[in-house]
Amino acid sequence: MDVRLLRPDEAHAALQLRVAAFTSAMHVDPDDVADDYVPDDHRLVAVEGDRVVGHAAAWPFGQSFGGRVVPMGGVGGVAVAPDRRGRGIGSALLASLLELMADRGLVVSSLYPSTSAPYRSWGWEVAGEHVRRRVRTRDLLDLPAAGDDVVLDAFEPDDLDEVVALHDGITATEPGGLVGGRRWHARALLPDPDEPEMPIVARRGDAIVGLSLATKTSAEPGDGHSAYGLRVLRLVAIDHQVERALWRNLGHHYSVAETTTFNSRPAEPLLFQLPLGLHLPPPTSQHWMTRLVDVPAALAARGWPPLSARVELAITDRRVPANDGAVVLEADDGEVAVTPGGSGSVALDIGALSTIYTGFASPSAMARTGRLTGADADELALLDHLFAVPAPFLRDYF
């Protein structure tokens, strides 16, 4: 078994593996090679002779931590042929993917796990939330109307670059927000006859100031007699007027979709504008995981509070030797530098450091799990202060 970069003629076999792993279908059209997926130079295959038996990819994304966008490898499509599982192929792919991301300057990595065990074993840890809420679609029509200066229009392919800049500019300001880049947005927004999604842009004058992307799903419990549910995949707006215009427009689906599901922010603006009710299912939360790929580069790339601090860490990383060992972290006025050495008096593993890095778990919380040791109460308070950022969340799924 060999792990190497995907070759273009293997795209169909790789897609077949992903389909077999993640959908109810077993076979895909041979003409469909998903060439709008992750760029080939960010995709790995495991091969036995001529047969592709495993696949893993890392989208070249950015993710916002401490107010700065950090280059992030968004891991996806990790799949091993059903008859070849449990023999170390998944592990070999993750090992090579970590090397690939380090080579490409993707200094952190995040993913949505369908199973956490292999990822935790390879150093990723739970590091943020993706929350989905449901509202009654009809209620959206009761939001106050926006001014006449906001005009909604069907998205056209020529709008792509402006929409990418709008979305990524907004999510870059959200803790944990995804900066997806052109290729990832194009995949969702450009017309695809198999995906009945409905991108809509909001304009003010000549500028695009908002985007919604929604699709119909099968009705869920709680959807009464309606034929469908509405699922909002993306909704970004430059201000609350534009945001209301987009929501009100989605409200017009109420006759066929009783409820609307969307990816929520923690203090979701809709919460303050719509009636609350116990008749709707509670929000659902899915956790994502993050791993620091290159510890010194990742720590230097994040945003930090204007504090001065010096901490001597001992990091255990049994998968990436370059990260393993004692380092001194020096913070000064919003910048952090990491140099090898020091006493390593505060010890933690790479997964613990990763969830502290995103702001999901505080150093004190990780001390309570036993995965951060050696810090007294004063040092823990200082570390809590240093790493504190608003709770990270991802509205976007990849």
Ligand SMILES: CC(C)(COP(=O)(O)OP(=O)(O)OC[C@H]1O[C@@H](n2cnc3c(N)ncnc32)[C@H](O)[C@@H]1OP(=O)(O)O)[C@@H](O)C(=O)NCCC(=O)NCCS
């Ligand atoms: C998950 C998957 C890629 C793992 O590949 P694999 O070749 O079977 O994995 P390995 O044999 O290298 O095992 C890797 C580690 O994960 C563990 N593991 C693998 N699959 C697991 C599972 N489904 N549940 C729990 N643990 C699992 C193994 O015990 C091993 O642990 P260790 O490193 O501590 O010894 C494979 O089972 C698969 O394709 N599953 C379906 C698709 C999927 O769920 N992908 C993950 C997407 S996020």
